Amino acid sequence: MGEMSEHHFLITEIIKGNTKALEQLFSLLKNTVFNVALGYTRNREDAEEITQDVFVEIYESAATFKGESSVKTWACRITINKSLDFIRYKNRKKRFALLTSLVSKETGEVKFHQPDFNHPGVSLENKEKAQYLFAAIDRLPDNQRTAFILLKLEGMSQREAAETMQLNEKALESLYQRAKQNLRKALSDIYDEL
Amino acid sequence: MEREKWIDETLTVADAIGRVEARATLFAGIKSRIKTEGIVPLRVVWLAAASLVLLVALNWLILSETAGSDSSNSSAVPSYSFTETSFNLY
Known part of the structure; x- marks a missing residue:
């Protein structure tokens, strides 16, 4: 059985309430889900919480999966x-706290502290x-x-990433190029703040 | 020049970030959450929604019919004149 048809079969079993099928799907996709979540949160505990939320959601909404995309890209979305x-x-909780941790180049003193990293x-x-780098990534639009x-971080192929983001590959490529340009600008600003 | 070098070095860190293995023990938490939260099957949700719609529709139907019959019966109600002067009740 191919990877995609195996995933689809597991989804049909999950719809019936089969938790063994969910466990199998978890073992196949847990690293993808976890590493994508880690890319956003860069904190193991938070990424683990999100991973659990994702698989609970997959279990609850398996019946709404239309099969138009792969299960992997659906899980990534x-x-x-x-x-x-x-x-x-x-x-929202940390409205008044600065998230970036930047150290002064002259004194070595921590100007901002990011305890979650x-x-x-x-x-x-x-x-x-x-x-x-992650402080700069945080300054990018979603x-x-x-x-x-x-x-870059998850190492997905253009086709897979485009399917996940529901874009065509050309639109994704231009989005990625803009992201790289804006990252350089954000890093340049951070350099000035050091 | 030094700025560009620093930016390039910082960007290359993205290539050095390794993939991390998720703990298999996470599934125990997922399983316990599924059990405690209890999943309502989609069919039950649709059935409940349909029942609610039916209930509202029946209420509306009954109310509109009652209002209709009230207005049609209004002519059958004897009219009493406020200017009736005889108060002879015997």
Whole structure:
């Protein structure tokens, strides 16, 4: 059985309330869902919470899955929406707190503190630069941020990312190019703030 | 120049971010949430919605029919004149 037909078969079983099928789908897609969520939250605990939310949603709304896209891209879409909602909720809670952690180049003093940064895929030597990179990613509009996360961080193919974002490949490519340009601008601003 | 170098170095960090394995134990949390939240089958949701619509429609129908019969019966109600002067009740 091919990957896509296996996923579709599992969805039909989930509709019947088969939790074993959900467990199988979880083991097939958990890393994709988790890493996409991690791209937005860069915090293991938050990404785990989103991953759980996504699979509960898949179980609850399996009957609404039309089969027009692959189960993987459908799951990714749910992950993106949940992640963006989660970030908005967290930002509301931290209205007055600055999220970026920037260290003064002259004094080495921490100007801003980002306590949530706990990305398990970032090595210790890259941690400081990764925080600047994610601070810049945070300044992108939602669709550009999503294009960058799917293509660059999650390593999806153009076709898969375009299907996930419900765009054609040309539109996705131009979105990605704009994201890269805006990231350079945001990093330049961060450089000035250091 | 130094700025461009710093930006390029920071951007290359994106290539060094590794994929992370999600813990398999997360499924236990999903399972317990499914059990505690309890899933209402979609068929039940539609049935409830249809019942509600039917109830509202029946209410509307009954009310409009009652209003209609009230207005048609109004001519059958004897009219009493406010200017009736005889108060002889015997």
